[in-house]
Amino acid sequence: MDGQSGLMLFGAGITGGVVTAIVGGASLITFPAL
16 A cells, blocks of 8 residues: 555545544434434
C-alpha cells in the first residue's frame, strides 16, 4: 500500500466514524423523545 491509498483509507475511516457518531447521537436523542 502506498501513502496515498493509506491516506484515502484513513480519511474514509474518519468520515465514516463521524457520520456514525452523528447518526448514533441523533438516534440517542430522538428515540427517548418519541
